[in-house]
Amino acid sequence: MSKPATQPHDVYAIDRWGRDLFSVLENGDLGLKNPMRVDAAPVSLPDIMSDLEERGIHAPLVLRVSPFLEHGIRHINASFAQAIAQVGYNGVYRGVFPIKVNQQAQVIDRIVQFGRQYSYGLEAGSKAELVIALAHRLARDALIVCNGVKDAEFISLALLSRKLGFNTVVVLESPKELETVLTVAAELGQEPLLGVRVKLTNQIGGAWSESSGDRSTFGMHTDQLVAVIDRLKEAGMLHCLKLQHSHLGSQIPDVNDVRRATREACRYFIELTREGVELTHLDLGGGLGVDYTGEKNASENSINYSVAEYATNIVETVAYELDGAGLDHPVLVTESGRAVVATSSMLIFNVLEATLYDGQTSPDAAPDDHHLVGDLIAVQDYLKPARVQECLNDAAYYRNELRALFRRGFIDLRQMARAEQIYLSLMSKIKRLAESGTDFGDQLEKLTDIYHCNFSLFQSLPDVWAIDQLHPVVPLQQLNVVPDRRAVLADITCDSDGKVDRFILDDGVSPSLPVHSLSDATHYYIGVFYVGAYQETLGDLHNLFGDTNVATIELRDDGDFDLLHEQEGDTIAExxxxxxxxxxxxxxxxxxxxxxxxxxxxxxxxxxxxxxxxxxxxxxxxxxxx
Ligand SMILES: Cc1ncc(COP(=O)(O)O)c(C=O)c1O
CATH class of the missing domain: 1.10.287 (Helix Hairpins)
Structure with missing residues (x-):
């Protein structure tokens, strides 16, 4: 079979990680596809950026694509509905969105709007998040699940909200919390709707493995569960306990971990029921991962399953286990955050300038050159593929010697500048040899350019800094032109950690990104994708770079877009x-x-x-x- 023709943009593996949402247009622009309307023309991202710039909305910018978010919500709800129908499951799915994953009003408003038809609810992990949840008109049978440490004020608000018709579930994190609930309930004369958080012993793999298993910080062990049941019985309120919560983890790489943990959660469900608890809801928390690299394997930045497979695994496992115990199928709840919102936002910034690690021209030898400068010039005479390593060694040696002489005052600034220029032009020749197919291993990585970009890693991509999160990164234009340079992306904070230097490419993860030479005439935009989960609020104010501008857009069928909302970034005063x-x-x-x-x-x-x-x-x- 003949190999398909390669395109200049193949290097970014866009079809692997972003096939449903992105395509490269004929003019080389990256286009946004509308996953809600597959026949619609893709919309050019550079066109969107120049239009927004004209309106005064400048990069750096978080672009939220409304149909991407709608698609995320439809996808998880439809996947569970389909699995439920296929398996013949006798319950429904009532997902909740964990507000902490993206608390921005524009995002939550849309999640509630798009989720209403699925009775999609919200998860609140703090008083502030409960306040947000209660400001939304949810569907009548949607849930608000309250997790996390709760004081009397939090619990009062949760209980009182039931008078308004909200299905607010207080998930007990500890026996002590139950005492507060009982006191508040007695004071208010309002019965609570209760959940109980069970700590599973199954530990999942991946970057978030610590958030699962025996040593995870939240949830109760068996002895605490028994204490809670006994106390509820004693208070005559066991009937209030309706939901079992077992958070499976986050970004679970391997679907078999989902199955194993679900089975363990079912064991608890069965045992609690045998204890007389009238459970109606099984909440399996978060964990549904995002395939950032598109590699479909069980690794930190990828997953070996689809959303449909995740849903089927859960539905099948719960049905099998509960059928075995002769119990009714409960309402299934998950608290997927990342998988619902990650793809819906992208960070877009412009490149301000480049530090190039090569030079096109090499000065000729001059009579008053230091002899080491002459030696450096002479390296190019024996530069050929078989001797590249030797040339790299020699050039580094002569340059370091010259730098030492400069530091001690034996050669002047101009002589040093000539030496650096000769060195860079030598590197340029070595890079050309590499492009012609010679493999130099990772030798050339030290020679990649630095593209200085208009963003703060700490504000906009905190997980890249903190946990080596990989996001797809792609230039938005010239994707029909073979990239002629390789670069790392430095941000504008005064911090050497403020850079992106791991990139998802077609042949694996690379320490440099293929990019194009910059022209003075036009902006060179770069997009970082799948940043909708956790990034917007975890960011910090390093060097006082604040929130970026945000634009929310709708994609039109005719290849154009509508600006739905603009949120100006922080001012310096703010x-x-x-x-x-x-x-x-x-x-x-x-x-x-x-x-x-x-x-x-x-x-x-x-x-x-x-x-x-x-x-x-x-x-x-x-x-x-x-
Ligand atoms: C209790 C709870 N629910 C839901 C989530 C969301 O998880 P994810 O974003 O992996 O879906 C988390 C995050 O760790 C969590 O702690």
């Missing part, structure tokens, strides 16, 4: 207020110094105006490069 400064005080303090300099005639009146305008302009501006 980030100052997060770190205890009152921006007005800053303006006042600066004004006092300016006025003093003006009265002491150190500053002209016109300069005073310019200074105050510049200071005020900065304080009200975007924290990123404009």
């Amino acid at each position: 980030v100052l207020s997060y770190v205890e400064y009152d921006p007005r005080d800053c303006v006042d303090a600066f004004r006092q110094m300016v006025d003093q300099a003006t009265s002491e005639k150190r500053l002209k009146a016109a300069d005073r105006k310019a200074l105050m305008t510049a200071y005020r302009g900065s304080i009200s501006g975007y924290t990123y490069y404009e």
